[in-house]
Amino acid sequence: MIDLTHLNTLQVPAKAKDLILLKSPKDLKKLRVDEPYMFLGLGANVLFTKDFPGTIVKIDLKGKKIISENDEEVMVEIAAGENWHDFVTWAVENNWSGVENLALIPGTVGAAAVGNIGAYRQEVKTSILNVQCSIPNTSQAEIFNNSACQFAYRESFFKHHKEYLVTAVQFGLSKNSTPKAAYEETIKIRTEKLPDWTKIPTAGSFFKNPIITNAQCSMLNAQIKDLQTYPTENPDLIKVPAGKLLDELGWKGKKIGSVSTHDKSALVIINLGGASGAEIFDYSEKMRADIKKNFDIDLEYEVLIV
Incomplete structure (x- = not known):
């Protein structure tokens, strides 16, 4: 079995049956397609909740x-x-x-x-x-x-x-x-607001920003002061920041066991050390349930749940 702990930025412990390091498309010939497989880049947008029963294909194509x-x-x-x-x-x-x-x-x-x-x-x-x-x-x-x-x-x-x-x-x-x-302003903002994933185990933004109807947005504006909204290609739909909704419910910096959100962004979940993928998933489901209960909005995962 292959240890995947250091192949995902949340650093959750998980194993896979096999690993192929793909340095050329020709290396795909090594892959058995009659068994489960999964392509993996940096592992920055994935949560392993259990062991993977097949082959991880780590993409190492350069140029x-x-x-x-x-x-x-x-x-x-x-x-x-x-x-x-x-x-x-x-x-x-x-x-x-x-x-x-x-x-x-x-x-x-x-x-x-x-x-x-x-x-x-x-x-x-x-x-x-x-x-x-x-x-x-x-x-x-x-x-x-x-x-x-x-x-x-x-x-x-x-x-x-x-x-x-x-x-x-x-x-x-x-x-x-x-x-x-x-470019420099973006780096400044992200450095100030978000954790350094090379030092703190995280997968970045855990949820997508919800896209809701104008009627839903009117109700949210009545509940949340200074709610920033964003237009979409459909004039009947509006995008709202998931982080703001979570902030409103007190999720910023909230710790449960070995899992927390970042103290500057409730949209970013952090592994404080030793948390399993299942623990992080349970934490995220509590966040989703809270949003559903208070705002009747279904948060969608941005990370891939495996």
């Missing part, structure tokens, strides 16, 4: 290259196993804009595409040109253009078709603005 460029934009191809923040830093150092507001989000480039990560009014889908994939046990490779990826809020085609392994992502970045100031 960055310029495909084409002109005076206004550049197209780059980034391997799925590249560290996301390192890619953002590389882009900013080259004065290419489009991903600077997404600095310091833990994870890999492949996982960023799968989850359509976003922060500070920027989503990765706006910069993605296409996503390259392989399918285990076949010689099949596919390229999905932006539309085919079916991006939505923290969603994509790949989240619901887990047989597709993202191997590389192509981005279109602009040369017409200077991203450094936004």
Whole structure:
């Protein structure tokens, strides 16, 4: 059995039957598809509640290259196993804009595409040109253009078709603005508000921000003072911050056993040391029940529960 404790940023103890370190798509030939398997990047957005009864495929595909460029934009191809923040830093150092507001989000480039990560009014889908994939046990490779990826809020085609392994992502970045100031401000804000995942076991934002109706929003405004809301593509729906709802109910910094939320963000769950995945899941379910009871809203997980 393979110990997964240090392959997930929550550092919960779990084991898997086997592990494949994927340095090339060709390594997929080692995978037995007649048994359970799971693709894993940095392990920054997953909660193992029990042992995994199959093979973990750890994505270690590396490489960055310029495909084409002109005076206004550049197209780059980034391997799925590249560290996301390192890619953002590389882009900013080259004065290419489009991903600077997404600095310091833990994870890999492949996982960023799968989850359509976003922060500070920027989503990765706006910069993605296409996503390259392989399918285990076949010689099949596919390229999905932006539309085919079916991006939505923290969603994509790949989240619901887990047989597709993202191997590389192509981005279109602009040369017409200077991203450094936004990049530095993003790092400053995230450093002040969020724990350093390399030192404190966490999976980042645990829940998605709820998308609710205008009628629900009116009721929330009557309950919560200074509630910040965000428009969606549908004028009948509004996004509200899950962290604010949890703050309102006293979840910020709340400790139960070896699990807590961050003292500056109730949306971030922390393993204080020695907590099991089941304990963290139970804690998160208490949070969801509290939100349902008080606001009649169903919080959706942003992390993958395994």
